[in-house]
Amino acid sequence: xxxxxxxxxxxxxxxxxxxxxxxxxxYKLSKGELVNLLKHELADFLAGSNDPxxxxxxxxxxxENQDGDVDFQEFVVLVATLxxxxxxxxxxxxxx
Amino acid sequence: xxxxxxxxxxxxxxxxxxxxxxxxxxYKLSKGELVNLLKHELADFLAGSNDPxxxxxxxxxxxENQDGDVDFQEFVVLVATLxxxxxxxxxxxxxx
Numbered sequence: 001x002x003x004x005x006x007x008x009x010x011x012x013x014x015x016x017x018x019x020x021x022x023x024x025x026x027y028k029l030s031k032g033e034l035v036n037l038l039k040h041e042l043a044d045f046l047a048g049s050n051d052p053x054x055x056x057x058x059x060x061x062x063x064e065n066q067d068g069d070v071d072f073q074e075f076v077v078l079v080a081t082l083x084x085x086x087x088x089x090x091x092x093x094x095x096x
Numbered sequence: 097x098x099x100x101x102x103x104x105x106x107x108x109x110x111x112x113x114x115x116x117x118x119x120x121x122x123y124k125l126s127k128g129e130l131v132n133l134l135k136h137e138l139a140d141f142l143a144g145s146n147d148p149x150x151x152x153x154x155x156x157x158x159x160e161n162q163d164g165d166v167d168f169q170e171f172v173v174l175v176a177t178l179x180x181x182x183x184x185x186x187x188x189x190x191x192x
Contacts, residue, residue, distance in 0.1 A: 003136060003137040003138070003139070004107050004110070004111050004114075004137065005107070005108070005111045005133075005137035005138060005175070006137065006138070006140075007104075007107065008103075008104040008105075008107035008108050008111070008175075009104075009175060009178065009179045009182060011100050011101070011103065011104035011107075012101070012104050012179050013179065013182065013183050013186065014100070015100050015101045015104070016183075018100075027187060037101075040099060041099040041100065041101035041102065042099070042101060042102070043099070044102075072180060072183045073180050076176045076179055076180055077176070079101070079104075079105065079176075080172045080173070080175075080176045082105065083105045083108050083109065083172055084168060084169050084172055086105060086109065087109050087112075087168045090109065091123060
C-alpha cells in the first residue's frame with residue numbers, strides 16, 4: 001500500500017496525464033490543456049488572479065525549453081512553487 | 097472541495113509537518129526526522145538503496161542553505177526530483 005507521500009506523488013503524475021493526453025503529444029501539456037488543468041485543478045488559484053494574461057505569462061515561465069508545451073518536469077516546478085507558496089501562507093497565518 | 101491536485105499539494109504539506117514537528121524547529125526536518133520520514137513514507141526508495149550513506153548524502157544534497165536541517169522548500173525539491181524520476185521510469189516502461 002502506498003504511503004501518504006507516495007499517493008501524493010502518484011496523484012501528481014495522474015493529474016498531469018489526465019490533461020496532457022487530450023491532444024498532441026500525450027507527454028506534454030499544450031496551452032489549451034494547461035488552461036483546462038488550471039480551471040479544473042487549481043480553480044481558486046486562477047480565480048484569484050484578475051490578470052487576463054495569467055496563463056500566457058505562466059506558460060512562458062514554465063516552458064523552460066521554449067517548445068510551446070509544458071512537460072512533466074516543468075509542471076512539477078509549477079506544483080512545487082505553488083506548494084511552497086501555500087506553506088509560506090500557512091506559516092505566516094500560524095505566526096499571527 | 098479540493099481537487100485531486102490540491103489534495104496532493106495539501107498532502108505534501110501535511111506529511112512534512114507530521115515529521116518535522118517531532119523535535120527542534122517544527123518548520124524543519126532534522127536528520128533524525130528525515131530518516132523517520134524516509135522509513136515510513138518512502139520505504140521502497142530507501143530499501144532500494146544499499147548505500148549506508150544514502151541519507152547522509154541526501155541530507156547534504158537537500159540542505160542547500162547548509163543549516164543542518166531540511167526546510168519545506170528543500171523537501172519539495174526532493175519530492176519533485178523523485179516524482180520526475182518515477183515519471184521517467186513510467187514513460188520508459190510504456191515505450192517498451
